[in-house]
Every structure is written in C-alpha cells, then in structure tokens.
Amino acid sequence: MEFEKLLEISPYALSKEEKETIMTERLTELTELHRENCREYRKILEAVAYNPQKVKSYKDIPFLPVRLFKERELKSISNEKIVKVMTSSGTSGQAVSKIYLxxxxSGNQQKAMVKIVNDYTGSGRMPMVILDCPSVVKNRNMFSARGAGILGFSIFGAKKIYALNDDMQLDVEGLRDFLKQYQNQKILLFGFTFMVWQYFYKELLRLKEKGVTFDFSNGILIHGGGWKKLINEAVSPNVFHDKLKCVCGLDSIHDYYGMVEQTGCIYMQCECGHLHASLFSDVIIRRPEDFSECGIGERGIIQVVSTIPESYPGHSLLTEDEGIILGEDDCPCGRKGKYFKIFGRLKNAEIRGCSDTYAAGWDKNQSSHTEGEHKILSKVTYLTGNEDLLKKMKTVPAKEPFDKGIMEFLSDLSRELIRTPEAKVFPDVISFGFWLRNSSMKELKQRFGFKDGNVHVGRGIAFHIAPSNVPVNYAYSLVSGLLCGNANIVRVPTKEFAQVTIINTAIKKVLEAHPEIKPYICLVRYERDYDINNLLSDMCDVRIVWGGDATVGELRKSKLPVRASEVTFADRYSLAVIDSDAYMLIEDKDKTATDFYNDTYLTDQNACTSPKVVVWTGAQKEKAKEIFWDRLYAEVKKKYIFQPIMGVDKLSQSFLAATAEKDFGKVKLLVHESNLLVRVRVTRLSSELMEYKGNSGYFYEYDMEDVLELADFCNDTHCQTIGIIGDKKMVMPLLKLGLKGVDRVVKVGHTMEFDLNWDGYNLAERLTRTVVI
Structure with missing residues (x-):
C-alpha cells in the first residue's frame, strides 16, 4: 500500500480491525523494502530467522532497539539520495542517533504530522511563538531532535517569533508587541517541556510578581520531550498545566510523545489527557521478560511502529520507555485507536561485577586545585581507622609474609563471619569467610611461602582501589595485602552494600582482640577525587587497582613514588569449554547448573572470570546443549532478579554483533523461553566478538572440532579464564602456542574462587620485596 493512500484517511477514523489490516499490509511491505536495501537490517532478520510467511499481524514483525541508530548507520538509500540527516538529542560525549532521509x-513525515496536528488545532495556520532560541535551527543539513521539532511544527505558523534570544533570555518586548498585534487571534505556542517550564513559565512568574503580565488565554501550547527533570522538581503534568494557566491564562495544552527515529508519527495528547496513536503509527506494550504483548492496563516496554520510513529501517522500534495502554477505540474524546500513558525511561540496571563504575563520571568530581593534606583527608570517611592512623602508616614496619599474628587475626575473622546470622543471607560473604579458614590460609602459605633462604617482607603501604560495584572484592584485596606483610589503605565501594557493612563490622570487632593489627588496616570511602588519589598514591609502596581500562587510566594520572610498583586488574573476558561427552556422564547435572549459575549470574556475568562464550566440543553437542541450558534456565528462574532494561540490552548486543564489520559467520539469536537467558550462536570466533559482550545471562555459543580453533579468541591480553567441563588436558595444545591471553584454567563452578595467583600475577611476589642473603 502506498503511503499516499493513508493520507486520504482521517488519522483517527479507523477501528481496531480496519487499522490492523492496513498496518499489517504496509509494515510487511516496508520490512521487505528494507531487507532488500539495507545490509545491516538484512543480517538482523537472518539472525532472528525472520520468515514473512509466519507474519499474521504487524505485531509479528521484528523490532529494532532504538539505540542501534546510535551505533550503526542504518539506511536503505544510496548516499546520493540523502537530503537530510536528523540527530537525536544527547549530552556532550554521548553517541546520538542518525536518521537518514x-x-x-521527509515529505511524508511532514504530511503525516500536518494531518495529526490539524485534528487538534484546526487546519488554519496561526501566529506562532516558538519557546526556544533561533540558533537551534541554524544547521539545516543536520538537525538535532530539538531543531527538527521546531522546524517541523513551524509549518503551522503564519507569523513566527522566538520567545528567547540566543542567551536564553525571554524577549519581553518582542512578546508584548506580538501579543498586541495578534490579540484577537488564536496563537500557537511550541516548545520542549523542560524549556517551557525553565525559561518561559519561571520567567513569566518572576515578571508577574513585579506586575508584568502576559495574556495567552487564546493560545494553544504543544510541547514534548522528557519529563524526567520536571519530575525531579515535583512537577506533574497537572501541575504543569495549572501553573501555566495561572501565570498567563494558557488552558489549551497538548503534550506529545515522539522521537527522532520516527519523526512525523507523533502521539498527541487529547483533551482528556491521553496520548493517542494515529492511523500512521501504533504503540505496542511488551513484557520485558519475553517481549510478548501486554494486555490493556499492563505496564511494559513501549514498541512503536510507523508506516512512514522508507529511507531507513525505522518502521518497528523497541524504545527504552515504559508505558501502559489505557484503552482502544473508546476514549471519551471520540478519537479511535489506542490511547496510552508514558511512565518514563526504564531504570538502568544495577549491574554487579568488575565494570568501570569507578571511572564513570570522573570529570565532574575532579578537583581544580591542590589542597592541604588535612583538608584533602577531611573528604574521606573512615570505616576502620582514622586520619591519624592513616598518616602514621608511613612508620609502620612491614611484616614477613604469612605472619603468625596476621594468620591468627584472619582465622578469628573467619569464625566471626561464619557465625554471624546476617552473613548467611549472602553467599559471597560466607565464601569469603570460608576462604579465610585457618586450613585455607595454611594451604596458601604452603604454596606461596618463600623457602629460598632469603628474607621476604611486605613492600610497605599497599593502596587498594576496589571496584565500586562488587561488594566483597575489596576484602580479598585487603587480605592479599595483609598476608604479604603490608599496611593497607583500601578504598571500599562507594555504594552501600550490606555485605560491606557485615564484613567491616566483623573486622572492627576482631581487631579489638588483635590491637597489634590495627595499624595495618585503614578502610576508607570517598567519591572520585584527584587530590585524594594523589595523596594516597604518593604515600604508597604498591598500588593495586581493580576495575576496567578506564579506571586504570584515571588512576595513573596520580603519580607513584619512583620506587613504588603497581598491580592492575583491568578489563578481561573469559570463556567456558564444555566437552559434551563428559557432560553427559555427569550424574548430578543440577549441581553443574548451580555451579555455572554461580560463575555467571551471581555477578550479573560482569566479573572478569564469568564466561561470556560457551564453546562446545565432543560428539553429543546438541543433546548436551538442550539439557545444559534447560537446567541452567530452571536455576535462573528460581534465583535471579530480572530487571526490564536487561532484555533491551541483550537484544541490542545481539543485533550489534549480527551487523558488525568483523564477520562472525552465521549469527543466530536463541532466546531460551525468556530474556532471562539469551544465547547467540556464531560460526566464527575471534577476540573482536568481545566488543559486543553482554551481561545478565547473555552468552555467545560456538561449536568446536579442534581446540586450536580458539587461538584467535584467546591470543589477546584481555582473555583471562577458561572454565572447563571435562578434562583440563584438552586445552593444553592451545596453551602451548604461547598465547598472549589465558591466565587460568579451572573447573566450571570454581572460576570465582580467589587465589594469590590472579590475572597472571603472583601476588605473593608482587606485594613483597626480597632481601637477598
């Protein structure tokens, strides 16, 4: 169906059944158009095994996450036919969507918007006040969402004026003259929601308090954009409406929902306060867990479809907004079609693991000048120790590794943690407590104790930067420093974890029975701060940095003393190799599922040790896969807390991998019943695949005939752990190649177990110094 035929129909005239027929025909045609003309879109359809014969409704057509337009140039036309590139709004440094028209x-976008808006304002053009500044629309070849919105709505204005100058100040005289000139006419006002409030309403309120008033009772305001900033100011849509009416008489106010990825298909707010889908578009609410369609009144993720886009594959998109369908064909305003409500953006998932939370947002917190030592340390919160103890650490003597007093302290700490009732709720705390047992510490001493006749002591002060979103990592790092004989300053996670409170409470209690250990432990918490990092780095003899590449880079801006050393645990990735024949011989496959769950889901798959890729070998691959993933899924359903954004994240990553420049062979998306467990099968494996690694139950899957096929994937310094189900010897030919990567080969279920050999570092050597006799 040609789009021109849709323009002949009133935008809100068709019933549910009539609209579904038209939408299905048009969107199916668009899907084929883009499959033929957009390489990336075609590869995505291949990845999801799209079959047009199975499409019974437009709701069956695959949807693209809107964030793909920030990562890929998705277009179905040649560069010569591009007349306009529209970009989404984004803060400095953020990627923006690029939409090629x-x-x-472009013409159909404008025609559709005219039909929609005229249904609310009438067909005549009106004098128009643009509640923004003129500079927004200067670049006509590349429009931002803000500029595109202004230019799009400008077609409804007969005579236009900008309410703000380029300094974002209200043009009082210009507005007064404009109102005087058109005092008996209907006036259209347009702007973005937050800017209307911040620069128009607040200034009118200030002027009114001084006796200067404006009468916009004949006005019609159309506004759009996010409400997040206003909600933070406790401004609801009702408050927004009431305040504007009070300050200037505005009563005809229409919000709209739209996005640059589907310009033209805006969803206008009717007189009853409902957002409406027109004939040119529709809204579907999807359940985050499996993307099935929600019923009326059920909250979920918003999918938007549009009959307009022919130059780019934007006809079926999954947003990152949350909403609800209120009804269909029965709004009191009389308009047919769905009407709905927006709740706002999906909450970002709170992900555990060794990701770069410490480095994120650094710039806004960096100090602009050097301060005195006491003033710098006043910004530090001490969880154990204090400023005086921290300063005196410079004079604390280093101990020999596995010092008797340290071992006794750790043994008592182990007993305290294991018998603490609150700790039993947290497997990571109990695991840490068991690791500290006297027998475990003696085994470490047996393996790492020095027997060369020389004298070995700690390096002095160890300064630890723990990852901000891993509760227990800081404690393992602390114990490593203690076992090696060092005094320790540890920056614990800034987030308030219950595990941190439990462990620190136990440490403080046990220290009372071991006062001689107090000078060796100072646990601190502080926000990102260059001055503090500079001070503590200058004090230390060894710095241990946990996090990602960006965190390491930021910390290295703080110089170390010339004799100090550094141990860094940066971005890494891991894999699992499963011998299907060995797996089929395992009697307790539920335990294996639990072991793999603990290796992956306990840290949202973000720990450097968590397998991102599962490699299958052996003669029973398909049978083993079916059982393995079924058992794991049952474990995940029972234990894992799913967050809605996770489903969008996984879908986005799979489509990015499918459309990558690097060829990963045939990429196929395999969702295991729901978004709790997503597998992506690839037929070529290389380290570049980890540019698209996901989390929270997102696995790449590869079938292997020869272990040497893993050479390219493992020959990277970022490759850390191979988890094994089967005989470890099967990877020996791979390891003997002299790879740059792979530091550990362990049984599945043990990848998270900490050891003094970590990331290829022998910490017993790196955190000590040797006096040669």
Missing amino acids: DKKT
Whole structure:
C-alpha cells in the first residue's frame, strides 16, 4: 500500500480491525523494502530467522532497539539520495542517533504530522511563538531532535517569533508587541517541556510578581520531550498545566510523545489527557521478560511502529520507555485507536561485577586545585581507622609474609563471619569467610611461602582501589595485602552494600582482640577525587587497582613514588569449554547448573572470570546443549532478579554483533523461553566478538572440532579464564602456542574462587620485596 493512500484517511477514523489490516499490509511491505536495501537490517532478520510467511499481524514483525541508530548507520538509500540527516538529542560525549532521509520520506513525515496536528488545532495556520532560541535551527543539513521539532511544527505558523534570544533570555518586548498585534487571534505556542517550564513559565512568574503580565488565554501550547527533570522538581503534568494557566491564562495544552527515529508519527495528547496513536503509527506494550504483548492496563516496554520510513529501517522500534495502554477505540474524546500513558525511561540496571563504575563520571568530581593534606583527608570517611592512623602508616614496619599474628587475626575473622546470622543471607560473604579458614590460609602459605633462604617482607603501604560495584572484592584485596606483610589503605565501594557493612563490622570487632593489627588496616570511602588519589598514591609502596581500562587510566594520572610498583586488574573476558561427552556422564547435572549459575549470574556475568562464550566440543553437542541450558534456565528462574532494561540490552548486543564489520559467520539469536537467558550462536570466533559482550545471562555459543580453533579468541591480553567441563588436558595444545591471553584454567563452578595467583600475577611476589642473603 502506498503511503499516499493513508493520507486520504482521517488519522483517527479507523477501528481496531480496519487499522490492523492496513498496518499489517504496509509494515510487511516496508520490512521487505528494507531487507532488500539495507545490509545491516538484512543480517538482523537472518539472525532472528525472520520468515514473512509466519507474519499474521504487524505485531509479528521484528523490532529494532532504538539505540542501534546510535551505533550503526542504518539506511536503505544510496548516499546520493540523502537530503537530510536528523540527530537525536544527547549530552556532550554521548553517541546520538542518525536518521537518514530522502525527499520522499521527509515529505511524508511532514504530511503525516500536518494531518495529526490539524485534528487538534484546526487546519488554519496561526501566529506562532516558538519557546526556544533561533540558533537551534541554524544547521539545516543536520538537525538535532530539538531543531527538527521546531522546524517541523513551524509549518503551522503564519507569523513566527522566538520567545528567547540566543542567551536564553525571554524577549519581553518582542512578546508584548506580538501579543498586541495578534490579540484577537488564536496563537500557537511550541516548545520542549523542560524549556517551557525553565525559561518561559519561571520567567513569566518572576515578571508577574513585579506586575508584568502576559495574556495567552487564546493560545494553544504543544510541547514534548522528557519529563524526567520536571519530575525531579515535583512537577506533574497537572501541575504543569495549572501553573501555566495561572501565570498567563494558557488552558489549551497538548503534550506529545515522539522521537527522532520516527519523526512525523507523533502521539498527541487529547483533551482528556491521553496520548493517542494515529492511523500512521501504533504503540505496542511488551513484557520485558519475553517481549510478548501486554494486555490493556499492563505496564511494559513501549514498541512503536510507523508506516512512514522508507529511507531507513525505522518502521518497528523497541524504545527504552515504559508505558501502559489505557484503552482502544473508546476514549471519551471520540478519537479511535489506542490511547496510552508514558511512565518514563526504564531504570538502568544495577549491574554487579568488575565494570568501570569507578571511572564513570570522573570529570565532574575532579578537583581544580591542590589542597592541604588535612583538608584533602577531611573528604574521606573512615570505616576502620582514622586520619591519624592513616598518616602514621608511613612508620609502620612491614611484616614477613604469612605472619603468625596476621594468620591468627584472619582465622578469628573467619569464625566471626561464619557465625554471624546476617552473613548467611549472602553467599559471597560466607565464601569469603570460608576462604579465610585457618586450613585455607595454611594451604596458601604452603604454596606461596618463600623457602629460598632469603628474607621476604611486605613492600610497605599497599593502596587498594576496589571496584565500586562488587561488594566483597575489596576484602580479598585487603587480605592479599595483609598476608604479604603490608599496611593497607583500601578504598571500599562507594555504594552501600550490606555485605560491606557485615564484613567491616566483623573486622572492627576482631581487631579489638588483635590491637597489634590495627595499624595495618585503614578502610576508607570517598567519591572520585584527584587530590585524594594523589595523596594516597604518593604515600604508597604498591598500588593495586581493580576495575576496567578506564579506571586504570584515571588512576595513573596520580603519580607513584619512583620506587613504588603497581598491580592492575583491568578489563578481561573469559570463556567456558564444555566437552559434551563428559557432560553427559555427569550424574548430578543440577549441581553443574548451580555451579555455572554461580560463575555467571551471581555477578550479573560482569566479573572478569564469568564466561561470556560457551564453546562446545565432543560428539553429543546438541543433546548436551538442550539439557545444559534447560537446567541452567530452571536455576535462573528460581534465583535471579530480572530487571526490564536487561532484555533491551541483550537484544541490542545481539543485533550489534549480527551487523558488525568483523564477520562472525552465521549469527543466530536463541532466546531460551525468556530474556532471562539469551544465547547467540556464531560460526566464527575471534577476540573482536568481545566488543559486543553482554551481561545478565547473555552468552555467545560456538561449536568446536579442534581446540586450536580458539587461538584467535584467546591470543589477546584481555582473555583471562577458561572454565572447563571435562578434562583440563584438552586445552593444553592451545596453551602451548604461547598465547598472549589465558591466565587460568579451572573447573566450571570454581572460576570465582580467589587465589594469590590472579590475572597472571603472583601476588605473593608482587606485594613483597626480597632481601637477598
């Protein structure tokens, strides 16, 4: 169906059944159009095994996450036909969506918007006040969402004026003259929601308090954009409406929902306060767990479809917004079609693991000048120890590794943690407590104790930067420093974890029975701060940095003393190799599922040791896969807390991998019943695949005939652990190649177990110094 035929129909005239027929025909045609003309879209359809014969409704057509337009140039036209590139709004440094338009799509966007808006304002053009500044629309070849919105709505204005100058100040005289000139006419006002409030309403309120008033009772305001900033100011849509009416008489106010990825298909708010889908578009609410369609009144993720885009594959998109369908064909305003409500953006998932939370947002917290030592340390919170103890650490003598007093302290700490009732709720705390047992510490001493006749002591002060979103990592790092004989300053996670409170409470209690150990432990918490990092780095003899590449880079801006050393645990990735024949011989496959769950889901698959890729070998691959993933899924359903954004993240990563420049062979998305467990099968494996690694139950899957096929994937310094189900000897030919990567080969279920050999470092050597006799 040609789009021109849709323009002949009133935008809110068709019933549910009539609209579904038209939408299905048009969107199916668009899907084929983009499959033929957009390479990336075609590869995505291949990845999801799209079959047009199975499409019974437009709701069956695959949807693209809107964030793909920030990562990929998705277009179905040649560069010569591009007449306009529209970009989404984004803060400095953020990637923005790029939408490529040809003359036909651009024209149809405008025609659709005219039909929609005229249904609310009438067909005549009106004097128009643009509640923004003129500079927004200067670059006509590349429009931001803000500029595109202004230019799009400008077609409804007969005579236009900008309410703000380029300094974002209200043009009082210009507005007064404009109102005087058109005092008996209906006036259209347009702007973005937050800017209307911040620069128009607040200034009118200030002027009114001084006796200067404006009468916009004849006005119609159309506004759009996010409500997040206003909600933070406790401004609801009702408050927004009431305040504007009070300050200037505005009563006809229409919000709209839209996005640059589907310009033209805006969803206008009716007189009853409902957002409406027109004939040119529709809204579907999807359940985050499996993307099935929600019923009326059920909250979920918003999918938007549009009949307009022919120059780019934007006809079926999954947003990152949350909403609810209120009804269909029965709004009191009389308009047919769905009407709905927006709740706002999906909450970002709170992910555990060794990701770069410490480095994120650094710039806004960096100090602009050097301060005195006491003033710098006043910004530090001490969880154990204090400023005086920290300063005196410079004079604390280093101990020999596995010092008797340290071992006794750790043994008592182990008993305290294991018998603490609150600790039993947290497997990571109990695991840490068991690791500290006297027998475990003696085994470490047996393996790492020095027997060369020389004298070995700690390096002095160890300064530890623990990852901000891993509760227990800081404690393992602390114990490593203690076992090696060092005094320790440890920056614990800034987030308030219950595990941190439990462990620190136990440490403080046990220290009372071991006062001689107090000078060796100072646990601190502080926000990202260069001055503090500079001070503590200058004090230390060894710095241990946990996090990602960006965290390491930021910390290295703080110089170390010339004799100090550094141990860094940066971005890493891991894999699992499963011998299907060995797996089929395992009697307790539920335990294996639990072991793999603990290796992956306990840290949202973000620990450097968590397998991102599962490699299958042996003669029973398909049978083993079916059982393995079924058992794991049952474990995940029972234990894992799913967050809605996770489903969108996984879908986005799979489509990015499918459309990558690097060829990973045939990429196939395999969702295991729900978004709790997503597998992506690839037929070529290389380290570049980890540019698209996911989390929270997102696994790449590869079938292997020869272990040497893993050479490219493992020959990277970022490759850390191979988890094994089967005989470890099967990877020996791979390891003997002299790879740059792979530091550990362990049984599945043990990848998270900490050891003084970590990331290829022997910490017993790196955190000590040797006096040669």
